[in-house]
Amino acid sequence: MIKRLRWPGGLKYRIFTACLLLVIIPFSLLCLIGFQQIEQILKQQQVEQNKREMGSFREDLLDLAGLMTRSLILINQNPSLEQYLSPDSTHAPFTAMREINRNLDSLANSFFLSTPSVFLTVTDRAGHAYYNYTSRKPIDGWQVYNDIYRQLQEQNARAPYYWKVTDSYVSKEIASGSKLLTIDSLLLDSGSEPYGAVRISMDHRQWLKQWTGTADPQAAYLVLDDGGELIYRSQENALIPDELARRFKEEFRLHPEKLADLTSEREQALYLASYMPSLKWTLIKKISLEQVFAGTNAIKRTALISLVVLTLVFIAATLLISSNVTKPLHKLRDQMSRAADQELRVTIPTTGYRGEILQLLTSFNRMIADIGTLIYRLKVEERQKESVRFQILVSQMDPHFLLNTLNMIKSQALKNKDSTTFDICVSLGLLLETSLNTELDLIPLGQELGFMEAYMHIQNIRFASRYHLEVEYDPSLYYALVPKFTLQPLVENAIIHGFADSVSGGQITVDIQASGKELVILVMDNGAGPEAARQAAAKAAVRRSRKGIGLSNIRERLELLYRGQASLTLTRSVEECRTIVEIRTPLLISEPYAKGESGHV
Structure with a gap:
């Protein structure tokens, strides 16, 4: 058997050997190469998917910070606040408190309905404080104004506002966290002189908890400040090695907008990080490598098992199909050899066959029958053509006789100077000559117009124009x-x-x-x-x-x-x-x- 496979002599073994060398072996090699490439692609897709999630994390937090910044700008641009907070204001304190609180509530309801509560505080230079929340203790407006003024002076006017994380000053029933993300700014009049200060705070831990709660439940999320201090983590034991934190910090110092990823071989974990320059925060996601590549490894195992099974099934099917094909082909070969000797009077039995082989044998039998029918029709048509040709030759005798007779009449009319008869004979002769020429189907338009005018000439002579x-x-x-x-x-x-x-x-x-x-x-x-x-x-x-x-x-x-x-x-x-x-x-x-x-x- 091995010898026959090495040196195949029959069609069956040639088909099997060709399938083995040209299909099975190349297909298996391509599948192995393809599996490796697919594995790399799937792994890269997993990493890219997590990067997109981190990018979304960063963008959502930036959007929230942007809302707070825009709220700060709107408060600065609100002319009514300057009217009530200015040292020269003539409004009663109760009226000022009512109008300022109404403006703050309207701003909070317009911008922060779908986010955790945002707390707005406005103070004037006289120490009056206005806010839209319940405080843990009385708010010292004078201290708030001086802290904001001093902090901006220390920044040397690098920016009209600054971010920081402060201790919570809001009632625990409203904000359970101990820290608040805060943006502070001075309120300036048309002459750029401060007439008050504004502070906007948010319970950032609550927001981060809500966001990470809807994200990947198997991953750990961390937020670090610029000094490496932990601001938030989604899991109690979630930490990042100091070496990785340092490398992330160096990476963001050169490329602050880049989304970085590092792998910890010791922890078998993948870390992805994004930096927010405005808050000076680093957002980090930690995910197990086993989790990242779990789907990829499962697909790889399934694909390899499927390849082995399909290869075995393909080998068995090749042997079976080649046997079913070669057997009727041998019969077809023998009958085709006998067809010429027996004048196409051969047929192949079709019982016991199905599918394409049955169609092939049926088509062969139909072809033999059709060829016989066509040969018979060709013989009949050949006889008919000979008969038609004979009739055409016979029918040409009468027109030739008429044409000769017409020429004789034309000569007599010319001799007798009968121009009318002569013109009729010329026109009629033109029509008869054309009718005798049966070889032409298409003629020039000018010649066809000549036939038409010759006919009209005869009719006008007949009917007196x-x-x-x-x-x-x-x-x-x-x-x-x-x-x-x-x-x-x-x-x-x-x-x-x-x-x-x-x-x-x-x-x-x-x-x-x-x-x-x-x-x-x-x-x-x-x-x-x-x-x-x-x-x-x-x-x-x-x-x-x-x-x-x-x-x-x-x-x-x-x-x-x-x-x-x-x-x-x-x-x-x-x-x-x-x-x-x-x-x-x-x-x-x-x-x-x-x-x-x-x-x-």
Whole structure:
């Protein structure tokens, strides 16, 4: 068996060996390489996902700090506060307290409805304090103003405000935390002189607890200040090694906006950190590496097991399918060898087969039957073509006799100086010569116009010039190809049907123009119209001895020549009292080979 696999001689073993060398082995190698790449991608995605979460943590906290800053700016820009807090104010203290508290409550309700409570404090230079909360102890407005003034003086006007973490001065029923995140600023009048101070505080621990409570429950979150002091941690035992804290600090000193990540091999943990320059806080997330790569390792194990199982199933299926394919193929090969010897009188039994093999054998049997049918039809059509050709040769005898007779009459008319008979013979001869040429289907437009004018010449001689023909066309379309005998039947229909009951004759207009890639032919007459002609013929019980060519004949020839790219429409214009036949064909131009040639193709 091993020898046969190494040197396969039959189709079955060749198929198996080819699948093994070209499919199974390369597929397995590609899967292993792909698994490694997928593992790296999944791990990177896990890290990126945690980075995005830290970025969202930082942005949410910055948004909250931004709300507090904007509130500070709005208070500074509120003219009513200066009106009540100014040393020159004439308002009663009760009125000032009522209006200032109303402004503070309105500001808090507008900006901080969806956040933890924010506490607003405003003091004037006289030591009066106004606030929107219940304090743990009385607020010393003079001390608050002096602390803010001194702190800003120490900053040497680097910024009009400053952030700090202070001891909580709010009632425990409102803010249970012991610390508050606070932003302080002076209130300046139009001359940049301070007339008061403002302090905005928030229970940041409560906000951080709410945010981390909705984040990753298996991760630990820490917040450190610029000195490395712990401001908040989501888990009691959550700590960061001093070495990592120092490295984060150095990283943020060079790139404060960068989101950094470090791995602790000792703790088998991943640390991600983001820095907030405005608060000088470092936000840190600690997550176990086992947790980070848990999903990746599970996918890897599942994929490897699936690869092994699929490989074994693929090998078994290859052997089974190759056996089912080669057996009927051998029968098909034998029957195809016998088909030529037995003149296609062979079939293959289809019992016991299903699916594609059954379709293949059924198609083979149908093909043999169809080939026999086609051979029979070809023989019948060949006999029919010979018969039709014979009939055409026979039918050409009569027109040739008529043409020779017509030439004789034309000679006699010329001899007797009978110009009318001579002109009729010339026009009729032109039509007969064209009808004898059965090899041409398309002729130049100029030649077709000549046939039409020859026919009209005969009719006008017959009916004493009762009909007037007007032709309008672009001379550049002289060699445009049109189906032979297209215009003459339309003119004939107009005379026979449109002017049948007319004593005074009629007007026929032929307008030929190019429209884009189409040739548009319009044949118009002012006759009675198709409906009136049919009614008149029915009343008179008129039956012609020879059936006319008619519109149906022209439509059929257009369909055979252009395969749906040409059209013929018949309309009746009631307003203009005329019948319009429109023919549209592809615009084909056949230039003559030399000057003076007729342009026949």
